[in-house]
Amino acid sequence: MAAALDARRVVAAYGEDYGTRYFKYGPLMERKPRIMESVGLFLEDSPLLREVYGIDKKLVVDYSEVMRYLGAKEMLVRNLIYPLKDGEIKREDERSWMVVTELTRKGLKQFEDYKKKEGFEGFYVTAAIAARAPEYMVEKLLEVHAKIDRETGLVKAFTVIAQPLAVAIAEKELTCVVVESGHGNTQITPINSYPIREAIISLYRGGAEADAVAAEVLKDLGYGDLASDEKAVRRFKEEAGLVPLDLDRAVRAARENPQKFSCRVKLSPLLEIDLEDRGWYRFLIGEVVFNPRHEIYESYKKRGVLNIRPTVVGDRTIEGDVPLSDAILQSISETPVGIHELLLKKVILSGGNFQWRVPEELKGVAVSAREKVEHMLRARGLSVEVRMTEDPQSSVWKGCVVWSLALPDSYLWDENRGEGWFKRGVHY
Amino acid sequence: MVQERSSLLIEAVRRHFLGEGYSEEEPPAGFDAAFRKGGELVGVKVFTFSSNPVRDRRALRSLLYRILRERACDLAYVVVDEVRYSHLPSSAEFEESCVGLLKVGEGGVEVAVRAKPLRGAGRALEAPAAGASAVPLEGARIEALERRIEALEALLQRLESALQKLSPERAPPLEPTAGGGAVTGGGGRAAPQAQAPPAPVGVGGELAVLDLPFIRDNPWIRSLASRAGERASSD
Numbered sequence A: 001m002a003a004a005l006d007a008r009r010v011v012a013a014y015g016e017d018y019g020t021r022y023f024k025y026g027p028l029m030e031r032k033p034r035i036m037e038s039v040g041l042f043l044e045d046s047p048l049l050r051e052v053y054g055i056d057k058k059l060v061v062d063y064s065e066v067m068r069y070l071g072a073k074e075m076l077v078r079n080l081i082y083p084l085k086d087g088e089i090k091r092e093d094e095r096s097w098m099v100v101t102e103l104t105r106k107g108l109k110q111f112e113d114y115k116k117k118e119g120f121e122g123f124y125v126t127a128a129i130a131a132r133a134p135e136y137m138v139e140k141l142l143e144v145h146a147k148i149d150r151e152t153g154l155v156k157a158f159t160v161i162a163q164p165l166a167v168a169i170a171e172k173e174l175t176c177v178v179v180e181s182g183h184g185n186t187q188i189t190p191i192n193s194y195p196i197r198e199a200i201i202s203l204y205r206g207g208a209e210a211d212a213v214a215a216e217v218l219k220d221l222g223y224g225d226l227a228s229d230e231k232a233v234r235r236f237k238e239e240a241g242l243v244p245l246d247l248d249r250a251v252r253a254a255r256e257n258p259q260k261f262s263c264r265v266k267l268s269p270l271l272e273i274d275l276e277d278r279g280w281y282r283f284l285i286g287e288v289v290f291n292p293r294h295e296i297y298e299s300y301k302k303r304g305v306l307n308i309r310p311t312v313v314g315d316r317t318i319e320g321d322v323p324l325s326d327a328i329l330q331s332i333s334e335t336p337v338g339i340h341e342l343l344l345k346k347v348i349l350s351g352g353n354f355q356w357r358v359p360e361e362l363k364g365v366a367v368s369a370r371e372k373v374e375h376m377l378r379a380r381g382l383s384v385e386v387r388m389t390e391d392p393q394s395s396v397w398k399g400c401v402v403w404s405l406a407l408p409d410s411y412l413w414d415e416n417r418g419e420g421w422f423k424r425g426v427h428y
Numbered sequence B: 001m002v003q004e005r006s007s008l009l010i011e012a013v014r015r016h017f018l019g020e021g022y023s024e025e026e027p028p029a030g031f032d033a034a035f036r037k038g039g040e041l042v043g044v045k046v047f048t049f050s051s052n053p054v055r056d057r058r059a060l061r062s063l064l065y066r067i068l069r070e071r072a073c074d075l076a077y078v079v080v081d082e083v084r085y086s087h088l089p090s091s092a093e094f095e096e097s098c099v100g101l102l103k104v105g106e107g108g109v110e111v112a113v114r115a116k117p118l119r120g121a122g123r124a125l126e127a128p129a130a131g132a133s134a135v136p137l138e139g140a141r142i143e144a145l146e147r148r149i150e151a152l153e154a155l156l157q158r159l160e161s162a163l164q165k166l167s168p169e170r171a172p173p174l175e176p177t178a179g180g181g182a183v184t185g186g187g188g189r190a191a192p193q194a195q196a197p198p199a200p201v202g203v204g205g206e207l208a209v210l211d212l213p214f215i216r217d218n219p220w221i222r223s224l225a226s227r228a229g230e231r232a233s234s235d
Helices: A007-012 A047-052 A063-069 A073-079 A094-109 A112-116 A135-152 A163-170 A207-220 A230-240 A247-256 A281-290 A295-302 A324-333 A337-345 A369-378 A395-406 B005-019 B053-070 B082-087 B091-097 B118-126 B134-166 B205-209 B219-225 B227-234
Strands: A013-018 A022-027 A034-037 A040-042 A059-061 A123-129 A155-162 A175-181 A186-192 A201-203 A264-268 A271-274 A311-313 A316-318 A347-350 A386-388 B023-025 B033-037 B040-046 B075-081 B100-105 B108-113
Touching: A007 A013, A007 A123, A007 A395, A007 B205, A013 A094, A013 A163, A013 A395, A022 A094, A022 A395, A034 A094, A040 A094, A059 A094, A094 A135, A123 A135, A123 A163, A123 A395, A135 A155, A155 A163, A155 A395, A163 A175, A163 A186, A163 A347, A163 A395, A175 A324, A175 A337, A186 A324, A186 A337, A186 B005, A201 A311, A201 A324, A207 A230, A207 A281, A207 A295, A230 A264, A230 A281, A247 A281, A281 A295, A281 A324, A281 A369, A324 A337, A324 A369, A337 A347, A347 A369, A369 A386, A395 B219, B005 B023, B005 B033, B005 B040, B005 B075, B005 B100, B005 B108, B040 B053, B053 B075, B053 B091, B075 B082, B082 B100, B091 B100, B091 B108, B219 B227
Parallel strands: A013 A123, A123 A155, A175 A347, A347 A386, B040 B075, B075 B100
Antiparallel strands: A013 A022, A022 A034, A040 A059, A175 A186, A186 A201, A264 A271, A311 A316, B023 B033, B033 B040, B100 B108
């Protein structure tokens, strides 16, 4: 069976990925998403800004613009807003919703010239949010888009899908398990044409926990002053962090041969960190993503560095530090028996938190996220196939634009199914 | 964003028919899926149970009457979850109606009642005694037309694959769609569209993006395009 796609929809397909750290957005015609940091800065009433620079904005978004107005640390604490926490925004958190509205508006307005295209009546916007995001987020996002459409005429139709579903679409898989790990959370979502909602496990851990361990490592190395500098910690994590195939063996190997596992990380032209004989620390940073239950993290837990809240799924509580392999298997076990084997054959990893370097000389001891998860699952005696998304940074956006492209125009929003178009003239 | 039992049933039925050598087609109105082998079109409708067995039986009979009235397929099956099988009317009612019954459970799909041709039966029922001779004539005409359509489809597929080999960038393999008219086809017939005619295609930019790796041959495009049909039949 085959038919055809509508050229108008090709032009109008637009995707939005509301990530905890980054907002990725843009039309299909751009072929890849544009990216803004999910952050907003509320400007305090300042005669200097208003009268000298003629700036009367109350809110600026995106880090590149926020940087221009950064002032004292106290002001930052009050006014710098990261709207999404663990992929969610509280209903009553008005300032966060204002930031999201501004990010969305700023994104769409970059494509105002599409209005000049023949037959263009506005974008078909598909937004992706966390699989376990509360339902009111859909309503709030609809309000945001309806408001922007009234101002700009740029949103003809709007819908929301789950981020892991978008990944499955980008990967062209109808039946699979998507494990999406971002900064704030890790979502395990079995999919069989639809996400199997009852089986979704959302762990409240992600890149932030690896950052926390990296900050502790910096402290242990004598750079305690850097531990509160978010950018420095992230850079250190990305440069030094490694995922061990087996943590105990990796630590032993690194202690026996410290030179081989050591490294230097240049954080600025003035600052270089040398791990010297403590190269084994590098494995602590990566392992925490996959198995924070390892006894090596006990001291971090006691000090409150790793305090991962549990997840409630139905009537069960899943501890936040559950090994990733256990969480994947628990999730699959909640699906119909007939698809267990299919799901185990297609475990897809996605998200920036699964992007780890594997230095050539350390291969075998240090591994990729794919190898790690496959190893953990095979250790349970299972035949599995794990793969990474081809393009972890933009796979959610890709799924969104495919959804925008293909979902029929007449398929209006259905509350029970949680899908369909909210449309101008019908819903707003 | 919720996995529904009905979609699991459809998936199981899809595997069953594809395994039997059928190919999937756009379902006619009132069906959740359709499969073709040769000239035979099989329509499949999932029946969703409520908590009330009496209401279920009534609803199921209404469904059988509608299928018989519309006769949109050559064969029709009602699909049920075996867990609630006992809520159904007796299998004799299915046998009399010609509508088949598929039971889906952990063991897969089981044909509880085999479907009988609807269209043939329909024509026989419709034909008044005085016009009895018209029945075989009409049947023969339809069969001849079906054979011609099949031959034309095969020819169209050959032409399209030849065209793609000659100029892949000008004839991207496309899938079914959401809305307006055809930009190009990918080896089959475009589903009838009730929408406005397509917008003029630009200088090729629109078509070129359809050849991006994450769009080309993406099975979700077909799956999403068919959701309007699913919705209509469940409403």
